[in-house]
Amino acid sequence: MKLTIVAVTLVALTACAPPGEDSGSGQKTEGPIKVANINAQSGQLSSLGKWENKGVKLAVDEANKAGGVNGRQVQLDLFDDQGDPTVGTNLARKISADGYVAMLGTAESAVTLAMAPILKTAKIPNITSGQSPKLADLKSPFLFLNAPTSVTFDETLAKYLVDEKASKKIALISNNGAYGSGEHDAFLKSLKQRNVTPVADEVVTPEQKDFNSNLAKIRQQNPEVLFIGAEEVQSGLIAKQARELGLKAVFAGGAPMGTDVYATTAGLANAEGSVVSSPYLSNEASPAIKEFAAKYKAVYGEEARLHVAKAYDGASIMIEALKQTGGEGGQKLADAIRGVKRDGLLGQYNYDESGVGIHETKIGLVKEGKAVPAAAS
Amino acid sequence: MQVFLQTLIGGITFGAVYALVAMGFSIVYRTMGLVNFAHGSVVMIGAYAASTFYMATRLPFAVAMVVAIVVTGLIGLVIERFLRPLENKDFTLMLIGTIGFGAVLEALAILIWGATGHAVPNPVATEPINLGGVRIPTYSLLVIGVAAVATTMLALFLRRTKLGAAMQAVAMDHEAATACGIHVGRSNALSFGIGAGLAAVAGSLIGPMLYVNPTMGGTLGIKGFAAAMLGGFGSMPGAIVGGMAFGLLDAFAAGNFQAYSELVTFVVFALAVMIRPTGIFGEATVNRA
Incomplete structure (x- = not known):
């Protein structure tokens, strides 16, 4: 290597080495x-x-x-x-x-x-x-x-949960890896802009498998929504253990929660109704x-x-x-x-000066292991 | 209090699995003085074998588990057979050999099952038991029960049977054992086979709790190995106590130290090993390289 x-x-x-020599292949x-x-x-x-x-x-x-x-x-x-x-x-x-x-x-x-x-x-x-x-x-x-960017994913999610569904009691659980911490920060920022303070904010490690302790603490707050900021498998494990603990909150998260890996790891019944924010919900989303x-x-x-x-x-x-x-x-x-x-x-690509072309994601709900557009349900 | 008890439930469940993994490490170590670095990968193969038979052929979970034990037991025998020419000759090569087998098993799993892995449905799909707000998943009870049965059977085998006694004898002094007419090679093979069988029990139990993929053996292997060290490497009761201790340590660190939980767990482990290098049940361990 x-x-x-x-x-x-x-x-x-x-x-x-040869300076000034043909760097503009555009001439060809x-x-x-x-x-x-x-x-x-x-x-x-x-x-x-x-x-x-x-x-x-x-x-x-x-x-x-x-x-x-x-x-x-x-x-x-x-x-x-x-x-x-x-x-x-x-x-x-x-x-x-x-x-x-x-x-x-x-x-x-x-x-x-x-x-x-x-x-x-x-x-x-x-x-x-x-x-x-x-x-x-x-x-x-x-x-x-x-x-x-993650900002758009989580802004769309916060808009749906707080502005449309009027959820107030929101709990966070995220890992401190690159993806999880990015999600955590972006979602928290979107909540702050809406004057919502999370009722719980638990941080786990990317390798963690047992979430009983973190989830038991979250359960005490009895949240309406549990935001999960983790990769596919870990999101699934968190959802499964949360339901086993009797947590009734709606699960919400980014693109990983729209995958079959998340749904099967959590168990289809446990993943049902999870809210997903993603620009690409499923292979059946549009013609x-x-x-x-x-x-x-x-x-x-x-x-x-x-x-x-x-x-x-x-x-x-x-x-x-x-x-x-x-x-x-x-x-x-x-x-x-x-x-x-x-x-x-x-979605509709329309580039701005920062190089971002897509400015919104779609909200999907997990039904029988597949993310379907929220509007259609 | 509720949080405390709930944490305890999670810790004990994972602790039971770590204990099984640790016992697999220990049984090989006490008979051969060898750390089987392929053990984590054998756990992974056990998880794959059990879940595949359970899901694809719709065998009952218990039967699938037995099939997995047979499959990994055979793998254990094969590994031992390959290493046997090196026994008492080159200890370092044997160690490296086990690392090599670990890599081979991981590569094989990718060839057979692909790199992405699969989730395993819960075999006991019933509501968790609710005890005053503390919820105990029925599957956790199954895990703890099976682990306890496996442990008891192993203890009875080692104490009450001739073969078991022969293995204990080899562990204590293999030259004297040979003089008594015990076949050391066969005894080693048996310990490898049992170790691999224990790995299959652990693997098949952890499958529905986690997500089965070719790299899952890594963390489980490290935690099981650390648990065996903590309990006293080579000691059976040590493996059980070490496994439980590690599961609980992990669980309580997660709740109290959040992002630093892994760090705290292993710092505590390092301190414990520094204070008591031989582990909790510090037997005079064998080393016959």
Whole structure:
């Protein structure tokens, strides 16, 4: 692994050597358009990276089959960042030296955050799958998100629970990992803006399995709503143990609670009625999504999911923008992306100056293990 | 008070599972002086075997558990057979061998069942028992009951049967045992088999409480190993007390120290081991490398 890092660095350095030489591949008007897809293909986060890559590839293959960008094919090259920011920065230098006009990925906010300054200097537009609010805070004109940030997820949730359902007694349980603490902070902020103080705020560790103690404390407050800020499996375990303790509160949370992993871990009966905030509720949420899910299954033989859909949306936006610039990159491409108004799988894309394209999520309720839009129930 | 009692219930349930895992570590250690680092992975295989038979073939949970015990027991025998040529020759290689087997088992699980894992439905789907506001899930009672039965059976086997006595003899002095006509290799194989069987009991019990996936053995293995150390490595009563202590420590730390619970649990553990390096039931442990 060290060797590859060294090799990548060397390649990047040697390629950087001749100063002032052709960095604007935008001038090229013939041959394939080079687009890089950087995602973890090895290591702990590789499942995310693999889904993202499949979504991107599906969009690019479709575009190429339909004649490409103004007759030119899109050449999609995959690079493995191993989920490591250091590897990510080396790859950012490499793709700028190798004449890539655009970058898709990564799935980890931390890696994208590390790469952003380099890509900004190299004027390579990047559509990332990261969801951290810190990405929007950068306000880089070359960084775009293909999904909402945690702030949007939790703001929509708070709006539904407090403004629409008039819930007052809300308890929080979240883990102190990267995802859980982000959810905790964002939801708490949204509650504060509505002058709601949570009746309980329990923090657990990401590896914890036994929540009896935390949940017993929450039960004493008898909350109407229990906000769960944790990944799929842990959210499921919390929901299961909460019901075993006789907690009657409605469960609410972000995208992990719309998954089958959450529902089966909790038990279908326990997960019933959980409130989910997500831009992509299920593979059946709309006719367009249904069509996409069927297409995806036909190609890869597995069910589509949020990570696949948002990568597909991001790649489609990139291709649309490339068509407008005629394959040219740089500032022109960034402006074109900002101008794309796409009715995507995740919703209506409309980019603002911070690079956020989706400004709302949908509220779903879990029914028999599947998230269905709240309005339809 | 209610919070205290509820925490106790959770702690005891998980403690019973940790105790079973710790006993698996200890039985191998007391006979061979070897820490079986593949034990956590064997627990994972046990969980997969039991849940697969229970869910796919609709076997009753108890039958699925027995099938899982047989499957992992065989795996235990295979591991021992591979390590046997090294017995009393190269202890370090044997240790590394068990680590290697752990990795192999994890890779096998990914090949057979995939990397994502599955949830296991609760086999006793009844309402929790309500005792003055303290709710006791019926499944917790099952876990504690099965763990108690397994422990008793093991104790009877070690004390009352000839084979068990032979294993105890090998644990005390394997040369003298050989002189008495006891087959040390067979005795070692038996301890590995029993250890793996205990892992299957623990794994099949924890399945419906958690989410079964190829990496679940990691944390369980570490907690079980630490529990065995705390109780006194190689001691059976120690494994039980250590497992319970760890479950309770975990449970109360979670309620009182929130995000720092894991830190507190292991700091307390480290202090306990520093004060009493041989564990609570500090037997003079064997080391025959």
